[in-house]
Amino acid sequence: xxxxxxxxxxxxxxxxxxxxxxxxxxxxxxxxxxxxxxxxxxxxxxxxxxxxxxxxxxxxxxxxxxxxxxxxxxxxxxxxxxxxxxxxxxxxxxxxxxxxxxxxxxxxxxxxxxxxxxxxxxxxxxxxxxxxxxxxxxxxxxxxxxxxxxxxxxxxxxxxxxxxxxxxxxxxxxxxxxxxxxxxxxxxxxxxxxxxxxxxxxxxxxxx
Amino acid sequence: xxxxxxxxxxxxxxxxxxxxxxxxxxxxxxxxxxxxxxxxxxxxxxxxxxxxxxxxxxxxxxxxxxxxxxxxxxxxxxxxxxxxxxxxxxxxxxxxxxxxxxxxxxxxxxxxxxxxxxxxxxxxxxxxxxxxxxxxxxxxxxxxxxxxxxxxxxxxxxxxxxxxxxxxxxxxxxxxxxxxxxxxxxxxxxxxxxxxxxxxxxxxxxxxxxxxxxxxxxxxxxxxxxxxxxxxxxxxxxxxxxxxxxxxxxxxxxxxxxxxxxxxxxxxxxxxxxxxxxxxxxxxxxxxxxxxxxxxxxxxxxxxxxxxxxxxxxxxxxxxxxxxxxxxx
Numbered sequence: 001x002x003x004x005x006x007x008x009x010x011x012x013x014x015x016x017x018x019x020x021x022x023x024x025x026x027x028x029x030x031x032x033x034x035x036x037x038x039x040x041x042x043x044x045x046x047x048x049x050x051x052x053x054x055x056x057x058x059x060x061x062x063x064x065x066x067x068x069x070x071x072x073x074x075x076x077x078x079x080x081x082x083x084x085x086x087x088x089x090x091x092x093x094x095x096x097x098x099x100x101x102x103x104x105x106x107x108x109x110x111x112x113x114x115x116x117x118x119x120x121x122x123x124x125x126x127x128x129x130x131x132x133x134x135x136x137x138x139x140x141x142x143x144x145x146x147x148x149x150x151x152x153x154x155x156x157x158x159x160x161x162x163x164x165x166x167x168x169x170x171x172x173x174x175x176x177x178x179x180x181x182x183x184x185x186x187x188x189x190x191x192x193x194x195x196x197x198x199x200x201x202x203x204x205x206x207x208x
Numbered sequence: 209x210x211x212x213x214x215x216x217x218x219x220x221x222x223x224x225x226x227x228x229x230x231x232x233x234x235x236x237x238x239x240x241x242x243x244x245x246x247x248x249x250x251x252x253x254x255x256x257x258x259x260x261x262x263x264x265x266x267x268x269x270x271x272x273x274x275x276x277x278x279x280x281x282x283x284x285x286x287x288x289x290x291x292x293x294x295x296x297x298x299x300x301x302x303x304x305x306x307x308x309x310x311x312x313x314x315x316x317x318x319x320x321x322x323x324x325x326x327x328x329x330x331x332x333x334x335x336x337x338x339x340x341x342x343x344x345x346x347x348x349x350x351x352x353x354x355x356x357x358x359x360x361x362x363x364x365x366x367x368x369x370x371x372x373x374x375x376x377x378x379x380x381x382x383x384x385x386x387x388x389x390x391x392x393x394x395x396x397x398x399x400x401x402x403x404x405x406x407x408x409x410x411x412x413x414x415x416x417x418x419x420x421x422x423x424x425x426x427x428x429x430x431x432x433x434x435x436x437x438x439x440x441x442x443x444x445x446x447x448x449x450x451x452x453x454x455x456x457x458x459x460x461x462x463x464x465x466x467x468x469x470x471x472x473x474x475x476x477x478x479x480x481x482x483x484x485x486x487x488x489x490x491x492x493x494x495x496x497x498x499x500x501x502x503x504x505x506x507x508x509x510x511x512x513x514x515x516x517x518x519x520x521x522x523x524x525x526x527x528x529x530x531x532x533x534x535x536x537x
Contacts, residue, residue: 086232089244089274089520099525101225102232139241 018199022170022178025193028151031167032061035149036068038165039118042147046076048115050143052085054133055103059084060184061151062120083107085119085140087132105136113141118165122180124150127161152195154178168195175200211323211332212518214341215393220369223350223396228366229517230351230510236273237512247276247523250307255297256335257283257313262484262508263335263344267310270515276523279306294318298327306330308523316340316385331522339383345483346389348514350397352506353435356479371398376428378404378461379439379491382411382450386483387439391417404428406461408450425461429470429478437481438463438491458490465495479503 023031043049046069053062066078088102119133130148137143149165154172172178177198181190209222218226236242252271256264264280271278281297294313301309308331311319316338323332336342353373358365375394381387381403394401395418402420403410414421422428429436441457451457458464463480471478480492480502488494497504 089246094246094524096526097524099521101228104232105235135245139239139243 019179020197020199021194022152022197023168023195028167028193028195031151032064033068035165035167036065036072039065039147039149040069040073042164043116043118046073046081048144049076050081050083050108050112050115050117052083052107052112052117052119052133052137054119054121054129055084055086056185057180057182058119058121060182061122062118063184065120065149080108080110083112085133085136087129087136090132090135092128092132105140107140111141112137112143114144116145116147117143118147118149120149122150122182123152123154123178124148124161124163124166125154125156125178127157127159130161131159151180152178170195170197172197209521211319211334212343212522213319213323213332213334215343215346215389215396216341218343218393218396220396220398223347223393224367224369226347226514226517226521227351227354229520230347230513231365233270233273233516233520234510234513236516237509243273243275245275246520247271247274247307250276250523251279251305252276252308252310252519253279253281253301253306254335255281255301255309255311255313257311257318258336260312260336262511263312266508266511267333267335267344267515269512270519273512274516274519276307276519279304294322295325295327298322298325301330302328308333308519310335312336314338333518333522336385338385339388340385341389342385343389343393344511344515344518345386346393347518348507348511349386349390349437349481349483350393351510351514352481352503353394353399353479355506355510356435356503360477369397370394373399373435374402374431374433375399375435375437376402376404376422376425376433377437377439378425378428378463380409380441380450381405381414381439382409383442384439390437391419395419402428402431402433404461406451406457425467426470429467432474432476433478435479435481436463437483438486440483440485441487441491443487454490462490463492463496465493468493468496468499468501471501481507483507 040046051062051066053059062082066082069076070078084104084106086103086105088100119130121129147164150163151167152170153163153166154170156174179196179198181194183193236244254264254267268278310333311322312335317340318337319332319334334341334343350370353370354365354368357373377387377390391401402422404422404425407423478501480496482492482504484504486492486497488497
């Protein structure tokens with residue numbers, strides 16, 4: 001949290017919001033390392049473990065966790081235990097939210113039947129994405145166990161859903177937004193990996 | 209995008225987004241549970257005033273894969289044959305709260321009339337009207353061409369257009385809504401379109417279309433084409449002498465075994481497309497239709513995906529124009 005509370009007055013994009021960096025690249029890396037050990041501990045080993053990232057930013061996080069697990073424990077192959085689960089078509093806000101292009105769903109070759117699935121997402125907020133993910137999974141198989149790992153839990157749940165593994169609990173207000181930047185998705189233009197809170201600037205209604 | 213009436217209304221970004229969604233929809237067809245809940249509880253009416261087998265089956269499959277409730281309404285056996293007007297039919301649909309209407313009609317412009325008359329609020333999808341437009345056919349052709357190019361290049365289709373792709377559309381352009389919709393969509397996506405036809409089967413005013421016109425199929429093929437799209441000779445519309453005989457048409461503008469052999473000899477990757485149903489031995493020989501170059505069955509598969517994508521885009525998103533597009537995590 002080396003850059004916490006850094007207020008940005010007028011960045012080049014001209015966004016009239018105060019951005020605070022909550023986690024920097026090293027913080028994210030440490031959080032993911034801890035989560036990867038927690039996942040193996042909760043699973044009592046790596047047997048039958050499948051990590052499913054939720055697009056878009058959940059997938060690169062799942063990949064990073066998978067690589068960490070593969071680096072520390074024998075018997076876990078990211079090719080067999082990593083996948084991506086798109087939940088767009090299962091959302092409950094399809095009639096209200098803007099229509100979005102679905103992302104691919106790619107499951108490991110052995111599928112998810114009877115396996116121990118860990119869903120991975122970047123930010124846990126209302127819980128509706130996770131509800132959609134649970135529905136989506138039912139169309140692909142019946143996992144033995146489903147757990148949830150998130151980088152940020154920002155509170156304000158609207159459904160009885162909780163995360164098993166959390167990178168950072170981050171109390172927020174509903175008019176703030178939490179933005180996660182990851183190199184795999186945002187590229188070099190997005191800057192270094194980080195988690196930011198954007199607070200709406202007083203008196204301004206412009207949105208970037 | 210409120211309705212889908214013509215490919216001419218589509219921007220490049222809208223078309224690419226539809227094709228990207230269609231690629232994802234295609235994956236659903238490979239799954240064990242071939243169904244998505246996206247349109248659960250929504251009612252889609254298929255209004256077919258003109259005979260159709262494959263388009264109707266394709267739309268119905270797409271609607272069911274998205275969990276919509278489907279009502280099929282064919283002109284034969286309905287009150288249309290008793291003389292009910294399009295307006296009364298539309299108001300009936302409005303009264304039963306249809307959420308979308310798919311319409312095929314022999315009159316050019318009927319879907320436009322339905323969409324703009326104020327008779328109904330639901331989105332209208334044109335499934336072919338007269339000799340005007342058949343936008344979902346053009347989209348499935350574009351999807352097939354995009355896959356073809358990605359397969360050859362070993363690349364991913366996501367986000368790509370058809371920039372620089374050379375496509376020859378051969379046959380009865382005059383009566384073809386498929387050709388019209390394809391010309392505009394392929395042009396929007398950056399492809400170079402050549403129309404090949406006898407002068408009698410080209411419409412008036414073709415000089416204003418963004419295409420090259422060629423009367424000689426062999427010359428067009430010699431210039432090199434990435435795809436050849438054959439149009440069906442529509443016997444039901446052949447009420448005047450547009451060409452002397454079927455044999456002559458086949459010899460001059462059909463994809464004969466000799467022309468197929470010439471493509472093989474040139475070592476090109478030219479793909480063969482046909483919107484179906486095929487008149488084997490007339491505009492396309494059996495050898496060409498059954499060759500490895502033929503993407504006809506891919507077109508049928510992609511038809512379902514594209515129609516799912518169109519229904520998804522028209523039936524989701526903010527229903528009121530100013531509703532906030534907020535996304536809850």
